[in-house]
Amino acid sequence: MSHAYRLNDEVLHRGQGPQGRVQADVPKIYTIIQRMPVEADGRLRYRIKSDKIERVVTEDELSYCQ
Template identity: 50%
Template sequence: MPCCRRARGRAAIKAAIGFAIDKEISAMPRNYAIDDDVFHQVQGPQGRTGMPQRSLYKIISCMPIEADGRPRYRIRSETEKLERVVTEEQIFRSA
């Protein structure tokens, strides 16, 4: 019987922690929302002389905040079937 109480206690703790994390994530300010069109500056190899072209992406989800407080987003390319996870400073709004 004590084993069952322990399991119920753990489930309650997990539920409370999950609620607190969800509440914290939703309270964090974000500059972009789902379905926003953004540009992502593609990074080339080090030492490349020319700047690579920027690509148009659509934000498909907001990811959890990184440990250093930077919001992350999952973005999908409009031209290719490619998804990336990027931090907020790696993207900027399309005109």
């Protein structure tokens, strides 16, 4: 299984609401700063950054920035 996004790619992050429900907020633009190892659940994770905010997200929460 390989990562779909590369370092320094700009992506949109769709925020997750309570208990994983997708929020209606406008997605924010982040930059991929690290591709994380595959976890036991098999999902691919990334460390992303926007301004002063850094977070670790799964690949299914991201999409390419147009």
